[in-house]
Amino acid sequence: MRIGELSRRSGVPVPTIKFYVREGLLPAGRLTSPNQASYDDGHERRLRLIRALLDVGGLPLAAIGEVLRVMEDPEQPLFDVLGAAAKSIAPSRGGDPGSELEDAREDVAELLKRKGWLCEAGSPGGESLAEVLVALRRAGHGSFVELLDDYAAAAEEVARADLDYVGRRVAREDLxxxxxxxxxxxxxxFAALRRLAHVDASARAFGEEARG
Structure with missing residues (x-):
């Protein structure tokens, strides 16, 4: 298909498609003449993925580019692809070194030990969690840490559902x-579902005025 049809089918404007090609986010089409290129269903699929990561996932283009780079490397284990995707969601903001952050890191390490999770406290996810705990304490809600195990239990269920979905795929590209x-x-x-659950829980706890 030509770029105009690709634009129509994907809903992405032609100038944006050309920009993605220049930035290396989208493979170039196959040249059919000096001024024409042909695109296929793979280009449409990639465009839809880029737009989903950008518009719904909220990732910046640089992060999307890094995730796509890892995806395209056939030598990359799925574990590393997962790590790149996770890092793109919540990159560490490089919290101020100090006792608060160190205490939070200890809390994270203790949680991982209690749960028996096979991950490091110093991983991007661990650092992000430590920074959240610091922010909670600075905001006067340090006792929120008491909910860590409840949150972790819910996260385990979601993670298992995620991997079950992935496990249904056969081809590496789909995986x-x-x-x-x-x-x-x-x-x-999950964030959207959590907001809906908050509305429901509030309505049940505090009455009809909590709806909406």
Whole structure:
């Protein structure tokens, strides 16, 4: 298909498609003449993934580019693809070194030990969690840490559901894309569901005025 049809089918404007090609986010089409290129269903699929990561996942283009780079490397284990996707969601902001952050890191390490999770406290996710705990304490809500195990239990259930979804894929391309979609868009979906659950819980606890 020509770029105009690709634009129509994907909903992405032609100038944006050309920009993605220049930035290396989208492979160039196959040249059919000096001024014409042909695109296929793979280009449309990639465009839809880029827009989903950008519009729903909220990732910056630089992060999307890094995730796509890892996805395209056939030598990359799925575990590393998952790590790249997770890092793109919540990169560490490089919290101020000090006792607060160190205490929070200890809390994270203790949580991982209690849960028996096979991950490091110093991983991007661990650092992000430590920074959240610091922010909670600075805001006067340090006791929120008491909910860590409840949150972790819910996260385990969601993680198992994510991996079950990925496990239904057979082709590596589908597996890799499933990992990225499940990590990035699954994060957005869980946040939306959590907001809905808050409304329901508030309505049940405090009455009809809490609805909406």
């Amino acid at each position: 890799v894309e499933g990992v990225v979609v499940g990590t990035v868009l699954g994060e957005a979906m």
